[in-house]
Amino acid sequence: MPKYRRILLKLSGEAIAKKNPDGSVAEIFDENIIRGITDAVAELTRQGTQVAIVIGAGNIWRGAYGKGVRRARADQMGMLGTMINCLRLEDAFEKSGIDARVMSPIAMNSFAEHYDFRKAIERLEAGGVVIFGCGTGMPFVTTDTTVVVRAAEIDADIIMMAKNIDGVYEKDPRGPDGKIDPSVARFKAISYDECLRRDLRATDTYATSLAKDRGIDMYIFALSDPGNIIKAAKGEEIGTLVTCEQVEPSVY
Numbered sequence: 001m002p003k004y005r006r007i008l009l010k011l012s013g014e015a016i017a018k019k020n021p022d023g024s025v026a027e028i029f030d031e032n033i034i035r036g037i038t039d040a041v042a043e044l045t046r047q048g049t050q051v052a053i054v055i056g057a058g059n060i061w062r063g064a065y066g067k068g069v070r071r072a073r074a075d076q077m078g079m080l081g082t083m084i085n086c087l088r089l090e091d092a093f094e095k096s097g098i099d100a101r102v103m104s105p106i107a108m109n110s111f112a113e114h115y116d117f118r119k120a121i122e123r124l125e126a127g128g129v130v131i132f133g134c135g136t137g138m139p140f141v142t143t144d145t146t147v148v149v150r151a152a153e154i155d156a157d158i159i160m161m162a163k164n165i166d167g168v169y170e171k172d173p174r175g176p177d178g179k180i181d182p183s184v185a186r187f188k189a190i191s192y193d194e195c196l197r198r199d200l201r202a203t204d205t206y207a208t209s210l211a212k213d214r215g216i217d218m219y220i221f222a223l224s225d226p227g228n229i230i231k232a233a234k235g236e237e238i239g240t241l242v243t244c245e246q247v248e249p250s251v252y
Contacts, residue, residue, distance in 0.1 A: 036226025
C-alpha cells in the first residue's frame with residue numbers, strides 16, 4: 001500500500017519526451033511514458049493516495065537557456081510550455097476515466113481553472129487529480145520552486161521528483177558519452193543541509209532551502225520506468241530521499 005496520504009509529483013518535461021539515440025528530443029511526447037504515468041497515478045488514486053502534479057517544459061523549451069531571448073520573456077515561454085504538457089496529461093487522464101483538472105495562476109479561462117489552493121484540496125479529497133500549470137506565474141522562478149510552493153500550499157506529505165536521472169549523486173555522474181559512471185556514488189538518503197553544503201543541486205538552491213524551511217521531504221527517482229512512481233509512493237528504495245532531518249548521508 002502507498003505510504004503517503006497526499007503527494008506532489010513533479011514530472012520532468014525532458015523525461016516525458018521521446019529521445020533520439022544521442023539523447024536529443026525526437027518527439028515532445030513519448031506515448032508509452034504518458035500511458036505509464038496515467039496508469040501509475042490511477043493505481044495510486046484507487047488505493048487512496050491523493051496526487052497533485054507539476055510538470056516541467058524541458059521537452060519543449062528551457063527558459064533559462066533561451067539564447068538571445070530576454071530572461072523574463074524566456075520564462076514566460078517556458079510557462080506556456082508547461083501548459084502544453086499539462087493539457088496532454090489531462091487528456092490522457094480523462095481518456096482513462098480519471099477526473100483531472102489543470103489549474104493555472106495565469107488566466108486561461110477557456111482551458112484551465114484559475115489556481116486556488118482550497119479548490120485544489122477539495123478536488124484531491126474528492127479523488128481527482130490536479131495538475132498545476134504555468135509555474136508560479138512569475139519569471140526567474142523554476143518549476144522546482146513551484147513544486148515546493150504548491151506542496152506547502154496543499155499540505156502534501158512529500159514531494160516526489162520523477163526525473164531523467166535515478167537520484168542524487170556525489171557529483172555529476174554522466175560521462176562525455178552521457179552514460180552514468182558506476183564509480184560515482186548515489187545517495188540513498190541525505191539532508192537538505194548536506195545538499196546545500198556540498199552544492200549538489202538536487203533541485204535549484206532556492207527550492208532546496210524553501211523545502212527545508214517548510215519541513216517537506218523530497219524523494220528523487222527516475223521516470224524512465226513510470227512504475228517507479230508507485231514504488232516510490234510505497235516507500236521502496238529506488239532513488240534518493242532528501243530530508244529535513246539531520247541524517248548521516250548513506251549511499252547504495
